[in-house]
Amino acid sequence: MTPHPYDIDPEVEAILQEVARDPQSSLLRIERPRVIRGLLEREPTVGVATAGLTLAERHLVQTRRAETAFALRVMCINALEVDPRNNQILTNSSAGERAKWPSQLENFKRSWSADQESVREALADEFPAVRESFAVRHPRGLPILDLLSVSQRLEPTDGARINGAVWMLLGRQTLTSLHVIHGVLAYPTPAYTRATALVNLGLTYHMLGDLSASLASYTSAAEVSPGYISAVASRFAVAAQLGRKAQFMHAAAQLEDCATLAAPDFVSHCALQMRVRPDFAKSLCSEGARLLSQSRDQLGPVARALADVLV
Amino acid sequence: MGMPGLHGQPEPKGEEPWRALFEGRSSREILADLVDGDPLEISPRCAERLLTRCYLLDMERLYFRSVARVAYAGPSYRGAPEFTEFLRERIDASIDELLREDRAEERAGHPVLPGQDARYTFVSQVLGMEVGVTRRGVCHFNVLDERIRHAFFSLVVQAKRFRRYVAEGNGPPERVSDSLRIAFETLGAPYPKWLQHGDEP
Numbered sequence: 001m002t003p004h005p006y007d008i009d010p011e012v013e014a015i016l017q018e019v020a021r022d023p024q025s026s027l028l029r030i031e032r033p034r035v036i037r038g039l040l041e042r043e044p045t046v047g048v049a050t051a052g053l054t055l056a057e058r059h060l061v062q063t064r065r066a067e068t069a070f071a072l073r074v075m076c077i078n079a080l081e082v083d084p085r086n087n088q089i090l091t092n093s094s095a096g097e098r099a100k101w102p103s104q105l106e107n108f109k110r111s112w113s114a115d116q117e118s119v120r121e122a123l124a125d126e127f128p129a130v131r132e133s134f135a136v137r138h139p140r141g142l143p144i145l146d147l148l149s150v151s152q153r154l155e156p157t158d159g160a161r162i163n164g165a166v167w168m169l170l171g172r173q174t175l176t177s178l179h180v181i182h183g184v185l186a187y188p189t190p191a192y193t194r195a196t197a198l199v200n201l202g203l204t205y206h207m208l209g210d211l212s213a214s215l216a217s218y219t220s221a222a223e224v225s226p227g228y229i230s231a232v233a234s235r236f237a238v239a240a241q242l243g244r245k246a247q248f249m250h251a252a253a254q255l256e257d258c259a260t261l262a263a264p265d266f267v268s269h270c271a272l273q274m275r276v277r278p279d280f281a282k283s284l285c286s287e288g289a290r291l292l293s294q295s296r297d298q299l300g301p302v303a304r305a306l307a308d309v310l311v
Numbered sequence: 312m313g314m315p316g317l318h319g320q321p322e323p324k325g326e327e328p329w330r331a332l333f334e335g336r337s338s339r340e341i342l343a344d345l346v347d348g349d350p351l352e353i354s355p356r357c358a359e360r361l362l363t364r365c366y367l368l369d370m371e372r373l374y375f376r377s378v379a380r381v382a383y384a385g386p387s388y389r390g391a392p393e394f395t396e397f398l399r400e401r402i403d404a405s406i407d408e409l410l411r412e413d414r415a416e417e418r419a420g421h422p423v424l425p426g427q428d429a430r431y432t433f434v435s436q437v438l439g440m441e442v443g444v445t446r447r448g449v450c451h452f453n454v455l456d457e458r459i460r461h462a463f464f465s466l467v468v469q470a471k472r473f474r475r476y477v478a479e480g481n482g483p484p485e486r487v488s489d490s491l492r493i494a495f496e497t498l499g500a501p502y503p504k505w506l507q508h509g510d511e512p
Contacts, residue, residue, distance in 0.1 A: 006437065011473035012466045015488055016438065019495040026448065027499035028439035039433045039468050040358045040370055056346045059379035060338060066408050067383065107387050114386065115337060155408070156415040187418055188450045190410075 006036035062155075064122035068130055069155035071108045072147045074101045076163050079139035085170045109134065126150050158184045158193045165200055169207070177204050195225035202234055211283060214238050219247060222254060229258050236303065237280065237310055243287025249295065252303035259302040280310055329394055333385040342382035346375075351398060353377050360402045362469075365460035367449045368409055369428045376405040410453055417450045437467060438498060448498035455497055458482075462490035 008016075020027035077098075112119055112134070120127050129150050136142050148164045151157075165180040181204065184197040198221035205214035215238045221231035236251035284292075292307055299307060332350075333341060345351060357373045380401040388397060423431055423446045434449060435442040452460065462481065465471045477484050 006470065008437070008470055009466060009473045011488075012491065015491050016495055019492055019499065020439075022496075025496075025499040026440045026444045027495060030435070030439050030441055032439045033436050036433065036436045037429070039367070039430055040361065054346075056342055056375050056378055057339065059375040060342055060382055063376065063379045063383045063408075107384075111338075111383070111387055118338065155411065156418070157411050158414075187414060188454045189414065190454050191456075194454075 006034070006038075061122045064119060065154040067108055068112075068119070068123060068126075069151040069157070069160070071105055072130065072133065072151040072154075073157070073160055073163060074105055075133065075139065075142060076144050076147055076151075076160075076167075079142045079144055080163065080166060080170070082139050083170060123154070126154060158187075158189050158197070162193070162196055162200060165197075165204075169200070169204060172207075174204050174207050178208075191224050192228075195221045195228050195231055198224065199228070199230045199234065202231075202238070206238065211238055211242050215242060215244065215247065222251065226254060227258055232258055233306065236306065240292055240307070240310065241280065241283045241285065241288050243285050243291050245291055245295070248291060249298070252295075252299050255303045255306065256300040284311075327390060327394075329385070329388060329390070329397075333388055336386065338382045338386060341385040342379065345378045345382055351381065353381065353398065353402070356398060357402055357405075360399065360406065362464065364403075364406060365457060365464040366406055366410060366453050367430045367434065367468075368406060368453075369430050371429065372409060373402070373405055376409055377402045380405050413446065413453070414450050417446055433468075434498060438495070440499060445498075448500065451497045451500065452494060455494065459490040459493050459497075462487055463494035466491060467494075 016027065019025060078101075123130060129146065133142060133147055144167050145164060148160045148167070151160050161180055161184050165177040165184075168174075168177040168180065178201070181197050181201045185194065185201070189197070198217050202214045202217035202221065205211070205217060215235065218231055218235035218238055221228060222235050225231060232251055232254045236248065236255055239245075239247035239251055289311075292311055296304060296307060332344060345353065354370075354374050357370060357377055361368060361370070361373065381398060384397070384401060392400065423443050425442050426432060428446075430449060431442050431445040434440060434445045440448070452463070462476070465476050465481070466473060466487075473484075473487070477487055481487060482490075
């Protein structure tokens with residue numbers, strides 16, 4: 001395809017110029033060519049061979065690695081779910097996604113056995129660890145952190161980082177978990193992943209006894225993802241513990257909005273979220289206790305039911 | 312071979328076009344067929360998905376990853392989901408995967424080489440940015456709200472007229488301007504701003 005003169009609308013150009021006026025902006029710092037090839041105008045070239053593989057084959061290798069990494073992450077999440085120390089999973093996957101996992105894992109194992117040679121070639125040094133993990137009969141026997149490390153080497157993801165942080169949290173390695181989650185938040189990541197990281201950050205701070213930092217994290221999570229039940233319910237609970245009325249009432253209103261989106265067992269789901277904080281009453285300050293009793297009549301049905309569960 | 316139409320053309324009745332391509336064949340064999348003339352029209356499908364989802368990605372990279380994903384899944388495909396949907400899922404998975412790879416590269420601090428990736432060249436040329444700082448801006452852009460990405464894609468990538476975009480029902484001019492401003496600011500955010508967010512230059 002032939003490149004054509006790039007013609008940007010004057011109104012768009014004016015906005016660009018305005019933003020670029022910030023002396024620290026990276027925009028409009030070099031000369032722009034008059035003719036620019038459109039982003040979607042490239043046609044794929046075929047047949048670039050590197051180290052015996054074509055460009056397309058290299059993408060196939062990476063696909064095998066990414067699929068294996070995905071399978072490992074699913075296995076790790078399953079192991080987190082059945083861990084007796086855990087009463088709440090805080091991953092960034094929806095119930096809908098999770099429902100698909102067993103068949104996806106099954107498909108993966110089928111193609112794994114059908115084409116072992118290609119898999120061995122794609123995974124290289126990681127192959128033995130992955131093969132051993134498939135031989136483990138019960139998820140509780142899996143070396144979670146080892147597998148998450150393998151998964152990260154095959155395809156680095158924030159999902160694996162968060163799962164690793166959750167695993168460390170279960171082992172009460174709160175500072176390490178904090179470090180890992182801050183590492184996720186320091187880089188651009190999609191909103192749902194960011195919200196999951198923030199919820200786990202809130203939980204970690206809560207375990208460390210820093211309720212103000214915990215509330216700030218839950219509040220950020222609820223802002224990033226207003227329909228995220230864990231974030232909203234946790235914000236509601238911690239705001240109550242601290243006696244922060246404005247945040248408490250805001251979260252209460254958000255809970256009612258969430259309830260219209262969620263399953264009928266919404267309150268029991270929220271209650272489950274709270275079970276991770278068995279020390280709720282212990283951390284409830286006197287303002288919080290007063291807030292809970294005085295505001296009860298102002299709460300909607302969901303927030304009221306959740307408040308009843310909490311006290 | 313009668314493949315499913317990309318733009319709503321009728322699909323051949325009673326045929327399962329994938330059978331001849333997938334059945335009894337290895338991923339590598341399927342891959343070789345797929346890159347020979349693009350019989351499944353994966354390239355235009357990729358362009359269509361990029362325009363719908365509004366991510367700044369390199370088309371060629373997306374094409375090859377999508378072809379690889381189709382070839383990988385081909386041997387275990389048995390007709391469900393419906394074939395067009397199957398292809399769309401593979402392309403969407405490729406988009407998500409490449410976005411993760413971009414973020415991983417940015418995290419690792421690998422240098423951006425001139426000409427390495429079409430969208431860095433494109434962003435650098437259109438916005439007058441040094442190519443070395445484009446990836447960071449692109450990574451931040453790709454996690455922005457879809458409304459903002461959509462405005463940028465329409466007005467900058469597709470160079471649509473501002474007034475036409477507004478007239479198409481994409482919100483009042485002020486909102487479109489705001490979206491575009493956020494997109495530009497994100498792409499050209501100064502290093503100190505990134506540092507405030509905990510990033511290292």
